[in-house]
Amino acid sequence: MAEAALSALRILPSVDRLLRHPDIAVLAEEHGRAEVTLAIRNTLATLREEARAGADIGEAMIAASVLSCLAMRAGTRLKPLFNLTGTVLHTNLGRAILAEEAVEAAAAAMRQAVSLEFDLDSGKRGERDDHVRALVCELTGAEDATLVNNNAAAVLIVLNTLSQNKEAIVSRGELIEIGGAFRMPEIMARAGARLREIGTTNRTHARDYANALGPETGLILKVHTSNYRVEGFTAEVGARELAAIAQRQNVPLVNDLGSGTLIDLSRFGLRKEPTVREAVEEGADLVTFSGDKLLGGPQAGFIVGRKDLIAAINRNPMKRALRVDKVRLAACEATLKLYRDPDRLAERLPTMRFLSRPAEEIRQQAERLLGIMMDTLEDVAVEIVSCRSQIGSGALPLDTIPSFGLSLKPKGGGRAVEELSAAFRSLSQPVIGRVAEGALIFDLRCLDNEALFRQNLSSLRFREGR
Numbered sequence: 001m002a003e004a005a006l007s008a009l010r011i012l013p014s015v016d017r018l019l020r021h022p023d024i025a026v027l028a029e030e031h032g033r034a035e036v037t038l039a040i041r042n043t044l045a046t047l048r049e050e051a052r053a054g055a056d057i058g059e060a061m062i063a064a065s066v067l068s069c070l071a072m073r074a075g076t077r078l079k080p081l082f083n084l085t086g087t088v089l090h091t092n093l094g095r096a097i098l099a100e101e102a103v104e105a106a107a108a109a110m111r112q113a114v115s116l117e118f119d120l121d122s123g124k125r126g127e128r129d130d131h132v133r134a135l136v137c138e139l140t141g142a143e144d145a146t147l148v149n150n151n152a153a154a155v156l157i158v159l160n161t162l163s164q165n166k167e168a169i170v171s172r173g174e175l176i177e178i179g180g181a182f183r184m185p186e187i188m189a190r191a192g193a194r195l196r197e198i199g200t201t202n203r204t205h206a207r208d209y210a211n212a213l214g215p216e217t218g219l220i221l222k223v224h225t226s227n228y229r230v231e232g233f234t235a236e237v238g239a240r241e242l243a244a245i246a247q248r249q250n251v252p253l254v255n256d257l258g259s260g261t262l263i264d265l266s267r268f269g270l271r272k273e274p275t276v277r278e279a280v281e282e283g284a285d286l287v288t289f290s291g292d293k294l295l296g297g298p299q300a301g302f303i304v305g306r307k308d309l310i311a312a313i314n315r316n317p318m319k320r321a322l323r324v325d326k327v328r329l330a331a332c333e334a335t336l337k338l339y340r341d342p343d344r345l346a347e348r349l350p351t352m353r354f355l356s357r358p359a360e361e362i363r364q365q366a367e368r369l370l371g372i373m374m375d376t377l378e379d380v381a382v383e384i385v386s387c388r389s390q391i392g393s394g395a396l397p398l399d400t401i402p403s404f405g406l407s408l409k410p411k412g413g414g415r416a417v418e419e420l421s422a423a424f425r426s427l428s429q430p431v432i433g434r435v436a437e438g439a440l441i442f443d444l445r446c447l448d449n450e451a452l453f454r455q456n457l458s459s460l461r462f463r464e465g466r
């Protein structure tokens with residue numbers, strides 16, 4: 001190593017000396033001594049290379065680097081953002097946004113002790129499911145209900161409870177995969193159930209079920225094909241007919257609804273999805289569905305149906321591992337209560353509000369934002385476009401809802417679009433859209449806080465070719 005570089009290394013100040021530097025000493029108040037020491041070490045490690053190369057590194061510059069290192073570490077990784085993808089229930093962006101009522105209930109449960117497993121009437125131990133059981137039964141017509149971590153957990157524990165070391169009968173047309181890790185055959189294997197596939201991909205008949213039933217059968221599983229549709233020359237056995245077949249053999253029928261809604265979506269102008277109440281009425285012994293899809297609550301998995309089967313699930317030691325905590329339970333209760341007043345759901349439940357927003361209202365919002373977007377962006381053609389939103393999370397997979405958005409098309413094309421997307425992603429509250437045909441499209445359906453969106457735009461830095 002050259003003599004000059006060696007001496008440069010020697011002049012990098014020590015950690016102790018830097019801790020006493022006035023610009024750095026004040027940082028310890030905010031971040032704590034341990035955190036500041038770590039930031040100094042990280043900074044010195046990166047500057048050592050430059051010092052070796054002969055760069056002149058002063059203490060003020062080191063202090064500035066320590067500050068930015070601390071700021072980066074203090075920043076939130078799980079960042080609130082604007083979901084302008086046009087997919088209302090976007091799994092990668094956290095699915096449903098909770099109602100204020102649910103947020104408040106969750107916050108209260110976080111701040112205080114709660115009657116989670118404590119019966120206030122008797123003063124004795126209670127059950128955590130009791131807080132939502134009556135409400136879920138009231139809204140679905142089911143006899144009993146329990147709650148687990150998510151719907152995948154619901155399916156897992158149901159299979160394990162009713163068909164461990166036994167056969168679970170499923171139509172080949174319903175062996176679904178939902179986003180990589182959740183594949184019905186694999187969940188079954190983990191639950192200890194033997195998959196008994198019947199019928200074909202496009203056609204399954206009542207006789208296929210009848211022929212498969214036997215002493216080895218643990219349950220019949222019907223799965224809502226939530227993220228695809230089989231069309232053309234098809235046949236499936238309806239839930240009602242299937243319930244009769246199952247009942248004759250005294251085998252439970254489980255209906256995994258996936259999204260599962262509590263109300264008829266046609267009141268919001270959407271196509272009707274089977275409701276949980278209907279699935280119960282059709283004779284399923286158990287019905288499973290998600291908390292954070294169409295229901296609009298926190299991540300959770302509901303299992304509703306026959307009392308004796310719910311009791312068996314609650315006795316399964318797996319329940320202890322899959323149960324929900326007080327925070328989510330509080331948010332679930334508050335969300336479910338909103339369903340007692342369906343007329344105000346669109347006002348109070350963000351998922352329903354977004355799904356039912358009229359296209360014309362969204363177009364007017366696009367008009368309002370067109371000017372500011374044009375002023376903010378140089379060399380980008382901005383226009384209002386009609387587009388189609390999706391529900392997402394495997395609800396009504398082929399249905400789209402007419403919407404409006406802003407199309408941002410950089411004059412430079414392909415690479416510039418990626419740069420523009422990256423610029424929006426790096427805002428203090430990132431804005432996520434989708435790229436289509438050389439343009440970045442922002443579907444405004446889920447843009448709630450327009451004032452914050454405008455304010456956020458002021459820090460956007462994008463110039464082509466930089």
Ligand SMILES: *Cc1c(COP(=O)(O)O)cnc(C)c1O
Nearest residue numbers: 150151152226257258259290394
């Ligand atoms: C989404 C879905 C699941 C999984 O539910 P999560 O709440 O995401 O765990 C299971 N089955 C069906 C049919 C689904 O659509």
